[in-house]
Amino acid sequence: MAPTPPRDEHDEYDAYAGLVEAGEETRWAFGSGFDDPLAGVDVSVPPGADGPALAAYCLMLGDDALVLAQRLAQWCTRAPELEEEVALANIGLDLVGQTRLLYARAAAADPSVVPTLPPGSPAPPEDRLAFFRGPEEYRCVWLVEQPNGDFAATVVRLVVFAAWRLTLLGRLRTSRDPVLAAVSAKGVKEVRYHRDYAARWLLTLAGGTVESRRRTEAALESLWPCVEELGRTDDVSERLVADGVAADPAAAFEDTSAFLHRLLEEGGLRVPTGSPEPAPGTPGGRLGVHSPWLGSLLEEMQGIARAHPAGRW
Amino acid sequence: MVTGVSREITGELVPEAEADPDLVRAHVAVGAVVDPELPMLTLADLGVLRGVEIEPTGRVVVTLTPTYTGCPALATMRADVRLALAAAGFEEAEVRTALSPAWSTDWISEQGRQALREHGIAPPAHVGSDAHDTSGSTSVDLVLMPRPPAPACPRCGATASREVSRFGASACTSLHVCTVCGEPFDGVKPL
Numbered sequence: 001m002a003p004t005p006p007r008d009e010h011d012e013y014d015a016y017a018g019l020v021e022a023g024e025e026t027r028w029a030f031g032s033g034f035d036d037p038l039a040g041v042d043v044s045v046p047p048g049a050d051g052p053a054l055a056a057y058c059l060m061l062g063d064d065a066l067v068l069a070q071r072l073a074q075w076c077t078r079a080p081e082l083e084e085e086v087a088l089a090n091i092g093l094d095l096v097g098q099t100r101l102l103y104a105r106a107a108a109a110d111p112s113v114v115p116t117l118p119p120g121s122p123a124p125p126e127d128r129l130a131f132f133r134g135p136e137e138y139r140c141v142w143l144v145e146q147p148n149g150d151f152a153a154t155v156v157r158l159v160v161f162a163a164w165r166l167t168l169l170g171r172l173r174t175s176r177d178p179v180l181a182a183v184s185a186k187g188v189k190e191v192r193y194h195r196d197y198a199a200r201w202l203l204t205l206a207g208g209t210v211e212s213r214r215r216t217e218a219a220l221e222s223l224w225p226c227v228e229e230l231g232r233t234d235d236v237s238e239r240l241v242a243d244g245v246a247a248d249p250a251a252a253f254e255d256t257s258a259f260l261h262r263l264l265e266e267g268g269l270r271v272p273t274g275s276p277e278p279a280p281g282t283p284g285g286r287l288g289v290h291s292p293w294l295g296s297l298l299e300e301m302q303g304i305a306r307a308h309p310a311g312r313w
Numbered sequence: 314m315v316t317g318v319s320r321e322i323t324g325e326l327v328p329e330a331e332a333d334p335d336l337v338r339a340h341v342a343v344g345a346v347v348d349p350e351l352p353m354l355t356l357a358d359l360g361v362l363r364g365v366e367i368e369p370t371g372r373v374v375v376t377l378t379p380t381y382t383g384c385p386a387l388a389t390m391r392a393d394v395r396l397a398l399a400a401a402g403f404e405e406a407e408v409r410t411a412l413s414p415a416w417s418t419d420w421i422s423e424q425g426r427q428a429l430r431e432h433g434i435a436p437p438a439h440v441g442s443d444a445h446d447t448s449g450s451t452s453v454d455l456v457l458m459p460r461p462p463a464p465a466c467p468r469c470g471a472t473a474s475r476e477v478s479r480f481g482a483s484a485c486t487s488l489h490v491c492t493v494c495g496e497p498f499d500g501v502k503p504l
Contacts, residue, residue, distance in 0.1 A: 093384075
């Protein structure tokens with residue numbers, strides 16, 4: 001690093017003063033410091049638990065959150081009102097935060113899940129997992145991949161997702177993996193706000209104008225086919241449920257359905273028909289089989305990072 | 314042996330009875346670091362400072378807990394803690410993360426609440442037992458959260474206010490308008 005040129009200590013008009021404290025690269029711009037989000041946390045895999053399965057599970061939970069966060073970010077400059085734009089961005093930020101911890105946990109539990117980059121790349125494991133995996137390596141559910149649609153569709157998707165994630169994280173607070181348990185306990189507090197935000201909007205739209213109600217009903221019909229996937233189980237979850245590490249997908253889905261049915265009833269909305277029972281083994285996001293929407297979403301999200309794998313941000 | 318200063322969940326940072334002067338100095342340096350988004354609060358007032366220790370090698374170990382998992386201020390806090398320690402002569406410092414128990418706004422000190430109010434930000438209502446939910450309960454409520462009580466206006470003190478948005482300019486705040494003086498204000502969300 002080049003020596004910092006001497007500057008007048010008393011120059012109160014120097015806009016750069018304080019941004020370039022000698023030797024503190026981490027402080028050069030607000031929020032840009034990359035350090036291990038699990039620094040000082042004991043990340044050893046609990047005895048009897050399977051490290052690679054734990055990593056795969058954390059990637060599933062992280063991928064769900066990251067892909068929805070990216071969708072929510074697409075509302076920036078497009079939301080109906082400034083307050084809603086801020087709310088959607090804030091919810092996305094919480095989900096990015098959860099993703100970061102879950103990816104870091106996955107990388108610590110099984111370093112082989114982290115994509116290899118050219119030597120000297122400064123990208124931390126979380127960024128490698130976010131930006132250097134293709135759609136077939138993502139394990140998110142179809143619900144989060146779907147395009148935003150109108151505000152009603154975004155609200156419907158968010159309330160379904162938040163209700164489901166809350167039931168998962170609530171159960172994971174007692175996971176045998178203390179890191180996953182701690183991340184979940186924090187997440188529950190955040191996702192409760194997300195679910196309330198979306199639920200209140202759902203009731204507002206349902207009881208609003210003829211047009212807002214029509215759009216809400218149309219959103220429910222179009223997104224409902226993605227709901228069934230949330231209750232499916234998979235090999236990784238099954239093994240980890242038996243180990244006391246993961247949440248039982250079927251039980252979590254039951255609670256999610258109970259909440260959603262109650263909410264729809266409150267809004268005088270009909271539960272869409274035609275949602276089949278969860279079919280075990282059906283190809284879906286957890287097996288790396290995705291809707292076409294994920295590819296274009298990742299292309300937009302990953303383009304710059306992939307063009308500069310050794311870039312410093 | 315590690316000399317330690319530990320933080321009670323609701324108490325103030327109290328150095329152990331026979332703390333060495335270095336520890337007190339490190340503690341004072343770290344204790345003065347402020348939150349980059351709410352600079353009227355020190356990290357101790359905010360309740361994110363969980364511990365300051367000096368290892369036998371002389372290295373200072375500071376433990377911080379994140380407020381919201383996505384809060385970008387944490388990286389800056391960590392850097393500021395290192396800077397403050399370096400300025401106090403502690404070259405070797407490590408900042409550790411504690412994820413559990415999860416941070417709650419109940420940990421914001423009385424002094425911190427007063428400072429928020431003086432700067433036009435409504436302090437959060439108390440969350441209570443749910444803030445430190447370690448009961449092992451696996452289910453979460455099927456009902457929506459009750460609306461938090463309307464915060465008092467930090468400008469005119471009126472207790473009537475309206476929530477404009479539950480999400481504000483930063484991860485930890487919501488937006489309100491005083492129904493008496495009409496001023497908009499931020500409030501820290503109970504968490």
